[in-house]
Amino acid sequence: MRKELPKQYDPSESEGRIYANWMEKGYFRADKREGSKGPYTISMPPPNITGQLHMGHAMYCVQDVLTRWRRMQGYDALWLPGTDHAAIATEVKIVEQMAKEGLTKADLGYDKFMERAWAWKEQYGSRIVEQLKLLGSSCDWSRERFTMDEGCSKAVKEVFVALYEKGLIYRGERIINWCCSCKTSLSDAEVEHNEHDAAFWHICYPYTDGSGVIEVATTRPETMLGDTAVAVHPDDPRYADKIGKEVLLPLTGRTIPVIADTYVAMDFGTGAVKITPAHDPNDFEVGLRHALPILNVMTEDGHMNADAGAAYEGMDRYDCRKQVVKDLEAGGYLIKIEPLKHSVGECYRCHTVAEPRVSTQWFVKMAPLAGPAIEAVKSGETKFVPERFEKTYFHWMENIRDWCISRQLWWGHRIPAYYCDACGETVVSRETQTVCPKCGGKMAQDPDSLDTWFSSALWPFSTLGWPERTGDLEYFYPTSTLCTAYDIIFFWVARMIFSGCEFMGKAPFSTVLITGLIRDELGRKLSKSLGNGADPVEIIQNYGADALRFTLLTGNSPGNDLRFYDEKAQNSRNFANKLWNAARFVLMNLGENEPAPHIPTELAPEDKWILSRFNATVRDVTDNLEKFELGLAAGKLYDFIWDEFCDWYIELAKPTLLALASLPAEKTRAVLVYVLSNTLKLLHPFMPFVTEEIWQALPHDGESIMISPWPEYSLALDFPAEEARMQVLMGAIKAVRNRRAEMNVPPSRRANLFIRSEYTLDRAFFLRLAGASEVHWIEDDYGEGDNAPCATAVQIICQGCKIWIPLGDLVDLEAERARLEKDLANVEKQLSGVQAKLNNESFVSKAPAAIIEGARENARALTEKRDALAESLNNLR
Ligand SMILES: [Zn+2]
Numbered sequence: 001m002r003k004e005l006p007k008q009y010d011p012s013e014s015e016g017r018i019y020a021n022w023m024e025k026g027y028f029r030a031d032k033r034e035g036s037k038g039p040y041t042i043s044m045p046p047p048n049i050t051g052q053l054h055m056g057h058a059m060y061c062v063q064d065v066l067t068r069w070r071r072m073q074g075y076d077a078l079w080l081p082g083t084d085h086a087a088i089a090t091e092v093k094i095v096e097q098m099a100k101e102g103l104t105k106a107d108l109g110y111d112k113f114m115e116r117a118w119a120w121k122e123q124y125g126s127r128i129v130e131q132l133k134l135l136g137s138s139c140d141w142s143r144e145r146f147t148m149d150e151g152c153s154k155a156v157k158e159v160f161v162a163l164y165e166k167g168l169i170y171r172g173e174r175i176i177n178w179c180c181s182c183k184t185s186l187s188d189a190e191v192e193h194n195e196h197d198a199a200f201w202h203i204c205y206p207y208t209d210g211s212g213v214i215e216v217a218t219t220r221p222e223t224m225l226g227d228t229a230v231a232v233h234p235d236d237p238r239y240a241d242k243i244g245k246e247v248l249l250p251l252t253g254r255t256i257p258v259i260a261d262t263y264v265a266m267d268f269g270t271g272a273v274k275i276t277p278a279h280d281p282n283d284f285e286v287g288l289r290h291a292l293p294i295l296n297v298m299t300e301d302g303h304m305n306a307d308a309g310a311a312y313e314g315m316d317r318y319d320c321r322k323q324v325v326k327d328l329e330a331g332g333y334l335i336k337i338e339p340l341k342h343s344v345g346e347c348y349r350c351h352t353v354a355e356p357r358v359s360t361q362w363f364v365k366m367a368p369l370a371g372p373a374i375e376a377v378k379s380g381e382t383k384f385v386p387e388r389f390e391k392t393y394f395h396w397m398e399n400i401r402d403w404c405i406s407r408q409l410w411w412g413h414r415i416p417a418y419y420c421d422a423c424g425e426t427v428v429s430r431e432t433q434t435v436c437p438k439c440g441g442k443m444a445q446d447p448d449s450l451d452t453w454f455s456s457a458l459w460p461f462s463t464l465g466w467p468e469r470t471g472d473l474e475y476f477y478p479t480s481t482l483c484t485a486y487d488i489i490f491f492w493v494a495r496m497i498f499s500g501c502e503f504m505g506k507a508p509f510s511t512v513l514i515t516g517l518i519r520d521e522l523g524r525k526l527s528k529s530l531g532n533g534a535d536p537v538e539i540i541q542n543y544g545a546d547a548l549r550f551t552l553l554t555g556n557s558p559g560n561d562l563r564f565y566d567e568k569a570q571n572s573r574n575f576a577n578k579l580w581n582a583a584r585f586v587l588m589n590l591g592e593n594e595p596a597p598h599i600p601t602e603l604a605p606e607d608k609w610i611l612s613r614f615n616a617t618v619r620d621v622t623d624n625l626e627k628f629e630l631g632l633a634a635g636k637l638y639d640f641i642w643d644e645f646c647d648w649y650i651e652l653a654k655p656t657l658l659a660l661a662s663l664p665a666e667k668t669r670a671v672l673v674y675v676l677s678n679t680l681k682l683l684h685p686f687m688p689f690v691t692e693e694i695w696q697a698l699p700h701d702g703e704s705i706m707i708s709p710w711p712e713y714s715l716a717l718d719f720p721a722e723e724a725r726m727q728v729l730m731g732a733i734k735a736v737r738n739r740r741a742e743m744n745v746p747p748s749r750r751a752n753l754f755i756r757s758e759y760t761l762d763r764a765f766f767l768r769l770a771g772a773s774e775v776h777w778i779e780d781d782y783g784e785g786d787n788a789p790c791a792t793a794v795q796i797i798c799q800g801c802k803i804w805i806p807l808g809d810l811v812d813l814e815a816e817r818a819r820l821e822k823d824l825a826n827v828e829k830q831l832s833g834v835q836a837k838l839n840n841e842s843f844v845s846k847a848p849a850a851i852i853e854g855a856r857e858n859a860r861a862l863t864e865k866r867d868a869l870a871e872s873l874n875n876l877r
């Protein structure tokens with residue numbers, strides 16, 4: 001006995017059960033197998049352990065589609081999953097949790113803090129993984145990794161030490177981006193630029209020799225407290241005699257020099273700029289060139305320190321700004337305030353305005369690493385889909401600055417650098433250093449940790465066992481496809497490419513498939529503050545994972561954003577139900593019969609047609625998947641299943657199936673089962689659960705649809721003549737139905753059809769599907785020959801045939817005549833009214849021209865209408 005399908009499809013009942021079975025059978029496991037087509041690898045972008053499944057993660061179904069499809073094609077398909085320790089985000093959560101207990105990091109100390117962080121990770125870190133399973137993700141969980149697990153940590157240490165030994169990692173005092181709230185440095189990529197309302201404050205600094213003032217302008221007046229020079233362009237004639245003079249820095253009592261540097265733009269503002277080396281990256285460079293003092297006037301949390309002066313010490317940076325402006329104004333130093341809008345850098349995590357801050361950090365020297373990474377994309381070793389994102393990549397790589405990799409955080413990979421308390425010696429090493437090799441003094445490890453992206457940059461090879469030369473690394477590297485959203489091309493994609501080139505000698509993936517962001521119905525980004533966020537877990541509960549996936553895949557095209565709203569998910573659920581009902585119909589008609597194992601010969605035209613359409617769908621869907629056109633593939637499957645298979649083929653097959661024991665019925669059953677079960681295979685990567693559930697109920701070979709072979713295009717199933725013939729038949733039936741609908745003909749009213757066509761069309765279909773009472777094949781146009789049964793007919797012209805339906809068959813002629821007569825009388829009455837007006841001389845001479853023209857137009861329209869009605873009426877007589 002075959003399994004019966006329940007009347008209603010209930011995803012919440014079946015999805016968990018099916019997934020557990022796949023896991024138990026080990027279908028997700030990828031290994032090198034004899035006779036396979038080779039490896040196909042995707043490294044999953046590791047979601048943060050702090051994360052909860054959002055729509056961006058739900059888009060991982062793209063990776064699942066590709067993996068499932070390649071697996072069915074016979075590749076050793078590995079989708080390697082894992083999670084990211086997310087340094088800043090996780091540390092913020094743990095610090096918040098500690099604050100509730102009145103504890104700080106300092107209270108706990110490094111070791112106890114890390115213990116707590118690991119415990120937090122154990123408790124919450126797997127939530128996102130469990131949610132990814134709800135989506136149906138067919139990852140090889142036996143290979144699941146974590147960016148801070150032993151192997152990944154070893155890889156991080158190895159890379160740091162190797163780059164240091166090559167001179168590509170250095171420690172230095174530089175201007176970096178600082179988040180005053182997260183209290184850590186940020187890389188350039190971690191700073192988001194947004195428009196802010198701001199102002200230019202124009203300030204004057206008096207020359208100490210009494211020869212007047214020099215005017216500078218700034219958007220951050222509080223930083224003037226840290227100025228150590230004013231700079232002008234060396235060729236600027238306005239300042240030729242001022243260079244080398246000193247000015248009094250207002251509010252501070254300090255004097256600073258006027259220096260000349262080509263960095264200054266002569267044509268901008270007054271051509272003089274204040275130089276604050278500790279708080280501006282360009283000023284820092286100028287300061288280095290002129291050996292200016294670096295005066296840091298702020299604390300780590302964005303307050304003013306003692307160097308800002310006693311009047312300002314302890315103030316918040318924005319309070320200080322107000323106070324400085326007030327004091328400048330009081331002292332007569334403020335010339336004017338000019339409002340402007342400009343872009344301000346914010347911390348990408350907490351959106352606090354980032355503060356440029358001079359500090360000692362670790363950096364990766366990027367120029368030597370960028371070269372091979374640019375070449376990898378230029379040479380086509382790695383391709384971006386769509387290609388336009390290569391521009392974004394090149395632009396960033398070609399203008400890249402050194403990467404600040406140290407973070408003032410504890411949660412993360414600790415920097416493997418050790419400093420001697422006694423002589424200051426620095427040792428960078430794979431092994432823990434306690435004794436100074438130079439003086440025998442005590443060594444302490446750098447308290448900072450590495451940027452999270454430093455470890456995720458190694459993800460494609462660290463997860464395969466690097467730095468060990470493992471069999472996995474040998475077989476599955478380089479990976480095949482990286483799927484990621486465009487917002488992390490800089491953070492992640494670029495860094496993986498240069499790391500792969502440097503340490504593996506090969507770029508880490510052959511294709512970067514850029515997925516779009518998900519937006520709401522109105523095209524807005526999904527966000528908590530807009531209240532338009534859609535929760536994928538909720539959508540799975542309401543409509544099933546298949547419906548969520550199909551919604552995200554329909555219309556999906558590389559690099560383009562996608563709109564998501566509830567009705568779309570409902571449509572996808574309806575699609576799953578449609579398929580379910582079609583499957584129940586097939587199973588019901590199959591009864592206890594076994595279908596023929598092969599496609600029978602001597603098939604009916606409609607059988608050949610559906611096989612041929614199925615075959616074309618196999619070809620198109622496979623072709624679309626090869627080109628990453630998942631949205632087009634989903635659309636074709638939807639149309640084929642809904643329209644051609646369910647709405648047409650099943651309807652066409654019904655009369656044959658009614659003769660249960662007949663040979664044609666047996667053939668039709670075989671075709672139904674063949675097309676349905678193979679179509680399920682095509683749909684499986686998109687809707688894995690419902691396809692498995694139905695496939696198990698159908699006669700099938702093998703254990704699971706997910707490991708069944710992907711259908712292949714076959715010339716033997718190509719029936720162009722039958723396709724053309726069925727196209728004409730279906731077009732004709734559709735046209736008759738449409739015309740009947742337009743004329744409000746009730747289904748019970750059947751009509752004679754007179755058809756002229758060069759194709760042989762089966763009359764049974766017209767009787768069943770086009771409301772025909774009888775079908776007459778005719779040689780000449782209707783009404784032209786001697787055998788015309790009546791003169792009045794509705795004529796339909798469609799591709800490949802002409803159809804006439806006697807009007808009397810469709811409508812009640814008596815009633816129609818009465819209606820037309822009434823209409824005609826009405827129109828004639830209106831027309832004579834208008835004409836009477838136009839014949840009235842006083843109207844024609846007095847009324848404005850526009851009114852007269854309007855009346856004439858009306859008369860013309862009414863005349864036309866009258867003639868048409870009269871002709872219709874005449875036809876009926
Ligand atoms: Zn922050």
Ligand SMILES: [Zn+2]
Nearest residue numbers: 420423436439
């Ligand atoms: Zn020492």
